[in-house]
Amino acid sequence: MTTVNIILLSIVGLLAFLALLVLITYNRFVRSRLRCQEAWSGIDVQLKRRTSLIPNLVEVVEGYAVHERRTLENVIRARGGLQGAHGAAQTAGANNILSEALGKLFAVIESYPELKASDSFMQLHMDLRDVEEKISYARQFYNRNVLDYNQRIRVFPQSVIADVFKFQPEEFFEDTESRSEVRVDLRG
């Protein structure tokens, strides 16, 4: 056992250790990204529920409020926008537009007491509120996962590995407070 051998052995050991570290970090990244995707599917389910409720709502409202075509069209368009949206940020924007259009619709409906009192409308209203609440919870869970993932791939020594394997940061699903610019852009 010469000195050269010892040095060689320790270098090999070090390299093996580094490779192991890289492996572990890579696996962590993958796991974390998968969690994000799973959390996203949680949002997606609720969004689909929301879009599927809109046609019923439009149908019910049309029967009572004949003069509100424009508001209804806005809602339908916003729904289409949500269905066509891709990626977290865009979907969030589209979802916010839909929320706004719905808000306007409900404001208008205030002047139709018969509609407000009808059973089918009340049920729909409750369902929509429930879905909105669920979306906000799902969003919270998703954002927390994204935060964790983004932190992992950006912190220094690990960020090198993330760069090598091309881990991209995920987008947040932004909440309603930060949507104002989006709203102005897409409105006309």
Add this chain to the structure above:
Amino acid sequence: MSHKIEKPIFVYTRIEENRRYVSSLVFLFVVLLAPAVIFLSSQLLVFILSLMMDIDALEPYYSGTRFLILIFIVGACFTSLVVFVEFHTAGRAALRGIGARPLEHGEEREFQRIVENLCIGSGLPRPVLYLAEVATPNAFSIGLSTEHSKLVITRGLLELLEWREIEGVIAHELSHIANRDTRLYTITSAMESLLSFPWRILRAISELFGSLSEWLGKIVYALGILNLTILVISLLISLNDPYSSGWSINILILIAYLILVGPLFGLVVRMAVARQREFLADADAYLLTRNPEALARALVKIDSVKVDKMKVDVAMARMYFVDPRHTQQYTILSAVEPYVDTLPQNHFGKLFYVKWCDVIMTFLKSIRKIILIRLNTHPTIYERVTALKNMGGHFSPQKLHDAKEVGEGFIYTPYVSSSHPEGKKHYFVAAFHGILSGTITTVVLSFLMLLIVMSPQIASIHIHVHLIPGVISAGVAAYRAGVIGSKAIAYGIILGLISWISIGFYTPLGIDDEKDSPFLYILDQYIRSLLEVLLGAILGALSGWIRFK
């Protein structure tokens, strides 16, 4: 202990941490205690055998190594049976203990909706929901995994709190499930109740009699303690006796272990689980609901309620939202100041103002706590509200004050359930199960006895084997009637002994010596055994009925 949550640590890392903690705890439990427990239970087994048979006849077998090994193995089996039963029924025992029933689909819809939403927010599978018709507002969650977790709330909680506040409570419980605290608590409470087994049994029996009348329970408790003392003293005296010292020392060690050392280890287990986990769950609930004020209000309301305390096993207390044994302990000062105005920013700041009398008082109080074995499982409400405030919650003193008044003015109106799921029939079924299992055991044992009588070498052994069917039938009946875990085993042993004592000396055929006619003797034993089974089953079912009526 600092209550500050420096940064939101991600839930997954905490689960990892917790998993390591649980496995090391279980490992320690097994390594440190299992050999002792196995040794002692094998000693117990020899003791029981000596009761059932003539020990002198066993002498040639008893002295051999093979016999010792056999006894050791049987002892290990018995221990693992008890541990298994305890671990797997600890959760259900807590459910039965307060009489919770599963919620049906459309029932308490708003509550179910809250749980659903919060589960989405925390990424958890929806737990099975239970409701207990109990006045004390409280909640707890149990289960060994997130998929099989159960969340229990009391009717008092639903009546007392508003929806936002209930949301805070549920979020706290879900955080326990998410952090795997539920598993930790379930396992530790099972460990604790195992380790303090004799005391638990004594308490269970005195409770059993206490539900007939209160003073009877107390008398039984006192008698139990007196009995144990006399036992220990007589054993100490018999140490001088040259003929019995070998036995006495073993039994003395056994008793000392069961009564003193075991419960002490139980205390260690209880202290091993940091109260910090409650703060953590509060912090997570805060993150999940973003409404620390509602949680604080819920805490204050629950704390200031004036209804009866819940009867909860000490070992189970940890699992609850607030310590169920300590209702209204911390609001004796009565003013609302302890909650709001004097909330210190840092708990350690207080140390500099401590006077000597305070130090002495704290010392005395902690001694009292240790003597009463009433170590806190939860931080005080005051501490928890303070911690919530330190995490950055902004709440108005007025609202907490209002919450306190609401809590103090709370009057529970019992909810009249439309359907009663379990009637008296339940106990008949329990007795039937007891009789069935006891009879099967009797048949098997009488075959064994037939073999024993036929073989000439061991024919002289005087046998009281028919103790076993009585024990089994009483145990099964008690289990079916709702007594769960190692308690059911203990009930079986005690009630089986009672029926053995009351019937064991009755000889229906008038033959008490197997030498006259071995087969008639066995028939005699057979009938006696069946009678015992009958009595044991009735006693077992009755014990369940008395306990849960």
